[in-house]
Amino acid sequence: MHTGREFVYCLQGRILYTVQDREYVLEGGDSLCFEAYLPHCWRNAGAQPARVLLVLCPTDMHDSPKERHFLK
Numbered sequence: 001m002h003t004g005r006e007f008v009y010c011l012q013g014r015i016l017y018t019v020q021d022r023e024y025v026l027e028g029g030d031s032l033c034f035e036a037y038l039p040h041c042w043r044n045a046g047a048q049p050a051r052v053l054l055v056l057c058p059t060d061m062h063d064s065p066k067e068r069h070f071l072k
Contacts, residue, residue, distance in 0.1 A: 002036045004035075005057045006040070006055070006057070007033045007054075007055040008033075009052065009055075010026035010027055010028055010030045010050065010052055011050075012028045013027075013046050013050025013052075014027050014050060015042050015044055015046075016042065016043050017040065019039075019040045020038040021039075026052075
Protein backbone atom coordinates (compact mmCIF):
# COMPACT_ATOMS: atom_id res chain seq x y z
CA MET A 1 0.00 0.00 0.00
CA HIS A 2 1.10 3.54 -0.64
CA THR A 3 -0.34 6.99 -1.23
CA GLY A 4 -1.90 8.23 -4.44
CA ARG A 5 -3.15 6.16 -7.32
CA GLU A 6 -1.90 3.27 -9.37
CA PHE A 7 -2.55 2.65 -13.05
CA VAL A 8 -1.90 -0.75 -14.63
CA TYR A 9 -1.97 -1.48 -18.37
CA CYS A 10 -1.49 -5.06 -19.53
CA LEU A 11 0.64 -5.09 -22.68
CA GLN A 12 0.62 -8.85 -23.22
CA GLY A 13 -0.12 -12.05 -21.37
CA ARG A 14 -2.48 -12.37 -18.47
CA ILE A 15 -2.16 -11.08 -14.91
CA LEU A 16 -4.34 -11.40 -11.86
CA TYR A 17 -4.53 -8.17 -9.88
CA THR A 18 -6.09 -8.26 -6.43
CA VAL A 19 -7.30 -4.98 -4.92
CA GLN A 20 -8.85 -5.16 -1.45
CA ASP A 21 -9.94 -8.81 -1.83
CA ARG A 22 -11.43 -8.25 -5.30
CA GLU A 23 -9.74 -9.98 -8.22
CA TYR A 24 -9.30 -8.56 -11.72
CA VAL A 25 -7.95 -10.60 -14.62
CA LEU A 26 -6.15 -8.33 -17.08
CA GLU A 27 -5.24 -9.44 -20.59
CA GLY A 28 -3.45 -7.52 -23.36
CA GLY A 29 -5.17 -4.14 -23.80
CA ASP A 30 -6.93 -4.15 -20.40
CA SER A 31 -6.25 -1.51 -17.75
CA LEU A 32 -7.00 -0.87 -14.11
CA CYS A 33 -6.78 2.29 -12.00
CA PHE A 34 -7.30 2.37 -8.22
CA GLU A 35 -6.53 4.20 -4.99
CA ALA A 36 -3.13 2.86 -3.97
CA TYR A 37 -3.84 2.94 -0.23
CA LEU A 38 -6.04 -0.14 -0.75
CA PRO A 39 -4.24 -3.45 -0.18
CA HIS A 40 -3.15 -4.82 -3.56
CA CYS A 41 -0.89 -7.35 -5.25
CA TRP A 42 -0.51 -9.08 -8.59
CA ARG A 43 0.80 -12.24 -10.19
CA ASN A 44 1.17 -13.74 -13.63
CA ALA A 45 -2.02 -15.71 -14.27
CA GLY A 46 -0.87 -17.44 -17.45
CA ALA A 47 1.69 -19.95 -18.61
CA GLN A 48 3.45 -17.34 -20.77
CA PRO A 49 5.38 -14.27 -19.58
CA ALA A 50 3.27 -11.15 -19.12
CA ARG A 51 4.27 -7.54 -19.79
CA VAL A 52 2.66 -4.72 -17.84
CA LEU A 53 3.01 -0.96 -17.75
CA LEU A 54 2.71 0.19 -14.14
CA VAL A 55 2.32 3.89 -13.33
CA LEU A 56 2.69 4.83 -9.66
CA CYS A 57 1.42 8.29 -8.69
CA PRO A 58 2.18 8.88 -5.00
CA THR A 59 0.74 11.99 -3.35
CA ASP A 60 3.39 12.10 -0.63
CA MET A 61 6.89 13.14 -1.74
CA HIS A 62 8.40 10.91 0.94
CA ASP A 63 6.51 7.81 -0.17
CA SER A 64 8.57 5.30 -2.16
CA PRO A 65 6.14 2.80 -3.73
CA LYS A 66 8.80 1.44 -6.10
CA GLU A 67 10.51 -0.34 -3.19
CA ARG A 68 7.27 -2.13 -2.29
CA HIS A 69 6.49 -3.30 -5.83
CA PHE A 70 9.73 -4.73 -7.13
CA LEU A 71 12.09 -7.32 -5.71
CA LYS A 72 15.73 -6.32 -5.48
